Amino acid sequence: MHSSELIFHVRPGGHMSGRIRVPGDKSISHRAIMLGALADGVTEVSGFLEGADCLATLAAMRALGVGIETLGQGHVRVHGVGVDGLKPAAAALDLGNSGTSMRLMTGLLAGQAFASTLVGDASLSRRPMRRVTEPLRTMGAEIDTTADGTPPMRIQGGGALSGIDYDMPVASAQVKSALLLAGLYASGETCVREPAPTRDHTERMLAGFGYALSRTGDRICLRGGGRLRGTRVDVPADISSAAFFLVAASLAPGSDLTLEHVGVNPTRTGVIDILRHMGADIELLAAREVGGEPVADLRVRHAPLRGVAIPDALVPLAIDEFPAIFVAAAYAEGRTTLTGAAELRVKESDRIQVMADGLQACGVTAVPTADGIVIEGGAGRLRGGTVNSHGDHRIAMAFAVAGQCAQSPVIIQDCANVNTSFPGFVELAAQAGLDIEAAAGVDT
Ligand SMILES: O=C(O)C1=C[C@@H](OP(=O)(O)O)[C@@H](O)[C@H](O)C1
Numbered sequence: 024m025h026s027s028e029l030i031f032h033v034r035p036g037g038h039m040s041g042r043i044r045v046p047g048d049k050s051i052s053h054r055a056i057m058l059g060a061l062a063d064g065v066t067e068v069s070g071f072l073e074g075a076d077c078l079a080t081l082a083a084m085r086a087l088g089v090g091i092e093t094l095g096q097g098h099v100r101v102h103g104v105g106v107d108g109l110k111p112a113a114a115a116l117d118l119g120n121s122g123t124s125m126r127l128m129t130g131l132l133a134g135q136a137f138a139s140t141l142v143g144d145a146s147l148s149r150r151p152m153r154r155v156t157e158p159l160r161t162m163g164a165e166i167d168t169t170a171d172g173t174p175p176m177r178i179q180g181g182g183a184l185s186g187i188d189y190d191m192p193v194a195s196a197q198v199k200s201a202l203l204l205a206g207l208y209a210s211g212e213t214c215v216r217e218p219a220p221t222r223d224h225t226e227r228m229l230a231g232f233g234y235a236l237s238r239t240g241d242r243i244c245l246r247g248g249g250r251l252r253g254t255r256v257d258v259p260a261d262i263s264s265a266a267f268f269l270v271a272a273s274l275a276p277g278s279d280l281t282l283e284h285v286g287v288n289p290t291r292t293g294v295i296d297i298l299r300h301m302g303a304d305i306e307l308l309a310a311r312e313v314g315g316e317p318v319a320d321l322r323v324r325h326a327p328l329r330g331v332a333i334p335d336a337l338v339p340l341a342i343d344e345f346p347a348i349f350v351a352a353a354y355a356e357g358r359t360t361l362t363g364a365a366e367l368r369v370k371e372s373d374r375i376q377v378m379a380d381g382l383q384a385c386g387v388t389a390v391p392t393a394d395g396i397v398i399e400g401g402a403g404r405l406r407g408g409t410v411n412s413h414g415d416h417r418i419a420m421a422f423a424v425a426g427q428c429a430q431s432p433v434i435i436q437d438c439a440n441v442n443t444s445f446p447g448f449v450e451l452a453a454q455a456g457l458d459i460e461a462a463a464g465v466d467t
């Protein structure tokens with residue numbers, strides 16, 4: 024026995040109804056703090072995600088000398104220090120479970136005049152960092168990692184950076200963003216080419232802070248040495264959190280649920296396309312633009328789903344939603360196949376293996392492949408059972424949703440990290456109609 028843990032118990036039955044607003048977008052919240060910190064003047068953030076990941080970014084920026092007021096209910100005021108105003112932190116920056124914090128901060132800190140050390144939890148300490156350290160070293164940064172290229176990271180700072188023209192080998196918004204942040208401090212132009220479109224919040228937000236950048240086809244460029252102007256950032260609800268409810272309402276007969284003010288940036292809506300392809304009934308209502316990001320209310324009603332071959336091109340546009348999509352696939356009639364998604368193996372957990380194990384534990388035939396999975400779905404296949412989320416927030420929430428339509432209860436172990444991206448998940452899911460309880464358990 025070594026630590027207490029959180030267990031979810033979900034009983035089958037009920038349906039999803041009403042109107043809910045899920046918490047703020049995690050990607051946009053991280054960026055609002057980082058760019059607000061580097062800006063001249065004050066940045067007012069509303070809708071900020073007060074989950075552990077974004078709070079780790081916030082604490083790191085405070086440790087680097089930035090005044091940040093948390094005013095409650097997602098209102099954060101960042102007193103920007105200017106691009107050259109950060110101060111060395113007194114201790115290592117602990118970024119917890121957050122890959123986004125670690126990779127973006129590495130780019131940002133590579134451009135500073137001082138050294139920094141970045142550490143994370145057991146999961147983050149296993150995640151690959153060469154994807155950022157290699158191009159940053161080409162720019163002139165000095166960064167040490169473990170021999171495996173994993174954290175802790177020591178970023179020496181102090182050296183001069185030069186812009187590069189980089190062809191990313193993986194479609195990663197974190198790598199793109201890390202290089203653009205380092206590019207703010209580099210001489211000349213920094214350009215990044217993406218092999219497939221990835222979320223473009225950094226580009227949109229840099230423009231919102233008055234920083235010029237250009238996109239030509241799949242190549243994004245900016246010139247170092249400019250300044251950012253403090254602004255307002257209205258963070259929409261996170262489509263990655265909404266995804267659990269899109270699946271739950273699609274599966275449970277009688278459901279009719281509206282998710283309010285959800286970010287529907289086209290680089291994030293792959294989950295809607297995939298679920299619609301499976302037969303889901305999802306409507307975008309009152310589509311509007313808020314602070315440079317598209318937003319809509321999503322109305323989702325129950326519909327019978329069928330298995331599909333998920334197009335590879337949609338993978339980066341739905342990268343965090345696959346645990347939820349796999350649950351939809353387990354109930355959809357027929358076979359669902361996913362390929363081109365090896366990245367899922369290096370997230371907070373190996374999401375291919377951990378989802379396959381959990382689905383199998385519940386009685387579903389799910390066969391992992393090197394870069395995807397094959398799931399044989401159908402009504403009644405998901406019997407229920409006990410699954411281990413391996414501390415991965417998205418796996419925990421995906422199996423919670425699976426429990427509503429299972430034959431018997433689903434019990435999910437190791438759920439405390441749900442708080443990294445979705446504080447209040449249990450309460451909000453219960454409000455929408457899920458029969459869920461969270462209990463302290465013991466990790467043996
Ligand atoms: O840039 C971001 O905010 C993110 C990018 C994605 O990671 P990759 O860049 O590794 O694909 C995603 O999985 C992560 O949750 C958030």
Ligand SMILES: C=C(OP(=O)(O)O)C(=O)O
Binds near residue numbers: 121343370444
């Ligand atoms: C992969 C994720 O986050 P991160 O990379 O920031 O840990 C996620 O939230 O699903």
